[in-house]
Amino acid sequence: MIQYPTKKKSLQSQGVSTKNRGMSLEHDLNITNEYYRVHEIANVHKKPTPVQVVSVSYPSRNQAKITEAYYKTPSTTDYNGIYRGTYIDFEAKEVTDLHRFSFGRIHLHQIEHLRSVVKHQGCAFLIIRFINHDLTFFVPFEKFDQEFKTTTRRSISLAWFESECAIIQNGFTPPIDYLPHVQQWIKEQHEKQY
Amino acid sequence: MIQYPTKKKSLQSQGVSTKNRGMSLEHDLNITNEYYRVHEIANVHKKPTPVQVVSVSYPSRNQAKITEAYYKTPSTTDYNGIYRGTYIDFEAKEVTDLHRFSFGRIHLHQIEHLRSVVKHQGCAFLIIRFINHDLTFFVPFEKFDQEFKTTTRRSISLAWFESECAIIQNGFTPPIDYLPHVQQWIKEQHEKQY
Numbered sequence: 001m002i003q004y005p006t007k008k009k010s011l012q013s014q015g016v017s018t019k020n021r022g023m024s025l026e027h028d029l030n031i032t033n034e035y036y037r038v039h040e041i042a043n044v045h046k047k048p049t050p051v052q053v054v055s056v057s058y059p060s061r062n063q064a065k066i067t068e069a070y071y072k073t074p075s076t077t078d079y080n081g082i083y084r085g086t087y088i089d090f091e092a093k094e095v096t097d098l099h100r101f102s103f104g105r106i107h108l109h110q111i112e113h114l115r116s117v118v119k120h121q122g123c124a125f126l127i128i129r130f131i132n133h134d135l136t137f138f139v140p141f142e143k144f145d146q147e148f149k150t151t152t153r154r155s156i157s158l159a160w161f162e163s164e165c166a167i168i169q170n171g172f173t174p175p176i177d178y179l180p181h182v183q184q185w186i187k188e189q190h191e192k193q194y
Numbered sequence: 195m196i197q198y199p200t201k202k203k204s205l206q207s208q209g210v211s212t213k214n215r216g217m218s219l220e221h222d223l224n225i226t227n228e229y230y231r232v233h234e235i236a237n238v239h240k241k242p243t244p245v246q247v248v249s250v251s252y253p254s255r256n257q258a259k260i261t262e263a264y265y266k267t268p269s270t271t272d273y274n275g276i277y278r279g280t281y282i283d284f285e286a287k288e289v290t291d292l293h294r295f296s297f298g299r300i301h302l303h304q305i306e307h308l309r310s311v312v313k314h315q316g317c318a319f320l321i322i323r324f325i326n327h328d329l330t331f332f333v334p335f336e337k338f339d340q341e342f343k344t345t346t347r348r349s350i351s352l353a354w355f356e357s358e359c360a361i362i363q364n365g366f367t368p369p370i371d372y373l374p375h376v377q378q379w380i381k382e383q384h385e386k387q388y
Contacts, residue, residue, distance in 0.1 A: 043310045045270050048244035051260065066245065069260040076239050080274065082283075085315035087276040116237045121279035 025094045025129045025136070025176075029079065032174035036083075042179060044081030044088065050074055076113045083179060086186055087122035089114065090141075095130045100155040103148065111148065114141045123185050127168065127178060130158060137165040138181040219288045219323045219330070219370075223273065226368035230277075236373060238275030238282065244268055270307045277373060280380055281316035283308065284335075289324045294349040297342065305342065308335045317379050321362065321372060324352055331359040332375040 029046070036042040054068040077091040091110055095101050106126075117124040124141035135158075143164055147156055166184075171177050223240070230236040248262040271285040285304055289295050300320075311318040318335035329352075337358055341350055360378075365371050 037310070040310070040313060043307070043314055043316075048242045048266075048268075050242035051245045051247075051263070053245075064265055066263040066265070067261065069245070069263055071258055071260070072242075074242075082281040082311060082314045082316045085281070087279070087281040087316075089276075113237070116231070116234070117276060119234065120237050120276045122237075122276045122281075 025092050025127065025131075028175040029092055029127070032176045032178070033079075033081075035174040036179065042081060042083035042088075044079055044083070046079050047074070047076065073107065073109075075109055077110055083123075083182055084186070086182070087117070087120075088125075088182055089117045089122055090125045090127060092127040093129070095128060096132065098130070098132055098158070100157050101128055101130075101161070102155040104154070111145070115145065118142060118145075121189075123182050125182075125185070127176070128161065130161075133158070134170070135161075136168045136170070136176060137161045138168050138178055139165045140185060219286050219321065219325075222369040223286055223321070226370045226372070227273075227275075229368040230373065236275060236277035236282075238273055238277070240273050241268070241270065267301065267303075269303055271304055277317075277376055278380070280376070281311070281314075282319075282376055283311045283316055284319045284321060286321040287323070289322060290326065292324070292326055292352070294351050295322055295324075295355070296349040298348070305339070309339065312336060312339075315383075317376050319376075319379070321370070322355065324355075327352070328364070329355075330362045330364070330370060331355045332362050332372055333359045334379060 026046070033042075033044045033046070036044060050072040051066075052070045052072050053066050054070070055066075057065050057067050059065050077089055079092065080087070080089040082088065091106060091114070093101070093105050095105075114124040118141060126139040126141065126144055127136060128139055129136040139161065144156075147160065147164075166181055168176055168178050168181065220240070227236075227238045227240070230238060244266040245260075246264045246266050247260050248264070249260075251259050251261050253259050271283055273286065274281070274283040276282070285300060285308070287295070287299050289299075308318040312335060320333040320335065320338055321330060322333055323330040333355065338350075341354065341358075360375055362370055362372050362375065
């Protein structure tokens with residue numbers, strides 16, 4: 001195919017990997033959490049999306065059909081569970097922007113929820129994937145919140161994630177093995193205590 | 195009013211309290227968990243009911259209206275959260291039967307979920323209210339599971355709960371103060387370890 005000089009450069013020709021395109025972060029996390037559960041490594045679930053049901057009909061005796069309902073704003077994060085006695089709680093976000101994660105992507109009450117988890121000694125974090133770079137970061141919430149509170153910008157740059165946060169390597173089983181990073185967090189908490 | 199001798203005795207005339215009738219266990223737990231959150235004692239939420247959405251319409255640009263959906267069987271319990279670094283996970287059930295709690299009221303995968311929580315060192319329990327007696331029990335899952343595995347019956351009697359489990363006293367703020375029982379459980383775990 002002839003590359004006409006006026007043609008806008010595609011991401012691929014800019015050297016950006018498209019390997020994981022289409023396999024969403026949520027999909028990867030569902031498989032990962034199932035892997036953790038089946039192998040009894042951890043018990044983490046995605047919470048159902050909250051729905052406000054307005055009306056229900058009963059087409060047959062044993063079946064309830066919801067005929068009118070609306071999505072509600074979630075009051076907490078999407079994922080929580082337990083790993084080696086430690087409560088873990090996180091939100092996962094895919095970023096299409098090439099250079100920054102906008103604070104608009106996360107609700108204020110989700111930030112407040114994660115602050116509360118930290119206060120109660122749980123492991124709170126974000127998993128943020130820059131899909132066009134195929135980079136997935138493990139973002140301890142304490143670090144994120146520090147930046148959120150101090151920056152004057154309305155976003156965090158990719159460069160910040162690259163310098164401050166660990167990358168979760170892509171894998172096959174499980175696709176997104178985030179627990180070693182939780183383990184590292186637990187270790188650091190113990191070191192702070194003793 | 196004349197008490198005809200043939201009239202079936204009402205629960206009230208049997209000395210059964212009807213004080214809390216109408217205030218459902220779920221309602222009481224929602225208020226209790228909100229009380230715990232506001233006072234920063236614990237962070238416990240009820241999970242949304244899982245719904246399988248089949249079709250959605252967009253009556254206006256910013257609104258999504260679900261027009262066909264069905265309730266799904268929950269794969270976990272209704273409540274989970276964190277208290278003083280401990281992961282807690284429980285299911286709450288109201289019992290209308292006067293004398294027994296039927297195992298049919300709890301799904302097998304919920305039992306498996308709670309077993310997994312115990313394995314990962316979380317605090318798993320049931321809150322069971324016999325509404326006609328106005329009695330609410332804190333049922334450590336380990337005890338419940340022991341009975342579930344060994345009994346040949348398909349239910350557990352009220353007498354078993356009365357002899358084996360603690361009663362959660364009715365209160366006003368919060369209406370159902372279950373955390374002291376969780377605290378007791380944590381204490382017992384520490385005693386086992388050391």
